[in-house]
Amino acid sequence: MGKLFGYLLLLVMGLSSCALVDKAAIKTTANIMQKGSDQLLYEPDWYFFKESAPGNLKLIEGMWFADQKNKQLLGLLVKGYSAYTFAVLETQAIRDQILGNSETLIRQRVLMNYEKAIEYGFKYLELMGISREDFLNKSFPQTLEKTFLAKASDEDYVTLFYFAQAMGSSLNNQRQNMDKLAYLNHVKLFMQWVCSVKPDIEYGNCKLFDAILEATTPRVLGGNMAKAQKKFKEAIKLRPENLLIRLSYIQYYLIPLLEEEEFSVEMERLRKDLGYWYSSVQGIKNREKLKYDKTKIYNLFNSVARQKYRKLLKLRKEIF
Structure with a gap:
């Protein structure tokens, strides 16, 4: 995939003249990139993904800078920054997240890169005819479904899903920020709506992030750990080969509740299955x-689970 994007960069540069890039060429290239983007999910090497993703994202940003009305490029940027931050930066930040160290550089990088996904998401909404002001209006949750049903088409849902995931994950990483938490209801309803329309979008990740949102919502704002556990169990049952769901159950449910005995059981089961996958x-x-x-589409998810698992093993004495 890295070679593909390198070739596409040369293609775009070759079609440049006097700093003006042929938008028809950009549109063609963006279409190729969008159709091939899911190939990254087959990547089993977390380190390869970590090292190659930033360069690919900067390439797409450069193309978007030359054609800022291109929805395909904006969609790739929303998905790319959201996925990269969750898969790489949150993996690197897992110790600080669990131990509550909020001021470290890696935690700041998590927020910074989710913010990139969110900003590109708002630009995408504007191209759909939905302004940032309308979306953030306190009354918007009441008109959310009607508005998006009128504005959204099939090509929009993947971007909307990753936009919702970026917002939810950003809130999860700054739960002490009450100004941000004021929009938690927006995020939850938005995610629920996207997943109600396209429940199997992105290979079942709706159920994963819905469970994470439930588990990380403060109790005073309606969070319910019993509901979160049920959602995690349902997601695991539906996608048993996606080992990131089981890792997330450990991280977002068992650890906050200090369930050490079940932690041990689930970690051992995960160790065996990660070994089989690897x-x-x-x-x-x-x-x-x-x-x-038969389920190589989960390779990238499982590579993230493997990295997080190894970090949780080292953290056990600090957690319990």
Whole structure:
């Protein structure tokens, strides 16, 4: 994928003249990039994704700068920054998140990069005919469904999902910011609406992020850990090969409740299944590993789970 984007960069540069880029060429290139973007989900090497994603995002930003009405490029930027921040930066920040260290550089980078996804999301909404002011209006939750049903088409839902995920994850990383938390209801209703229209969008991740939102919502604002547990269990049952869901159950449900015994049980189960998955992507085959050969679409998710699992192992004594 890195070579593909490098080739596309050369293509765009070759079509430039006097700092003006042919928008038709950008549109064609953006279409290719959008159609190929899901290939990244098959990537089993977390380190490769971590190192290659920023360069690809800057390439897309450069193209968007030359064609700021291009919805495909904006959609790629919303998805790209949201996914990169969750998969890479939040993985690197997991110790600080769990121990409540909010002022570290990595926590600041998490917020900064989610903010990029959110800002591009608002620009995307503007192209749909929905202003930032309208979306943030306190009365908008009452008209949200009607507005989006009138404005949204099938091509918009993936971007809207990642926009909602970026906003929800950003709030989760700054729960002490009461000004931001004032929009929590917006975010929850927005995510719920997107997922009600497209419940299987992005390979079932609606249920994962809905569960995370429920678990991380403060109790005084309506959060319910029993509901969160139920949502996690349902998501795990539907997507057992997506090991990031089980890791998230440990991180967002078991650890906050200090459930050490179940933590031990789930971590051991996860250790075994991550081992089967990792052997599968290395080409080592047996009956337990065959199921992961059929679900390679979860490779990137599982690579994130593996990195977070290793960090949680080291944190155990500090958590409990």
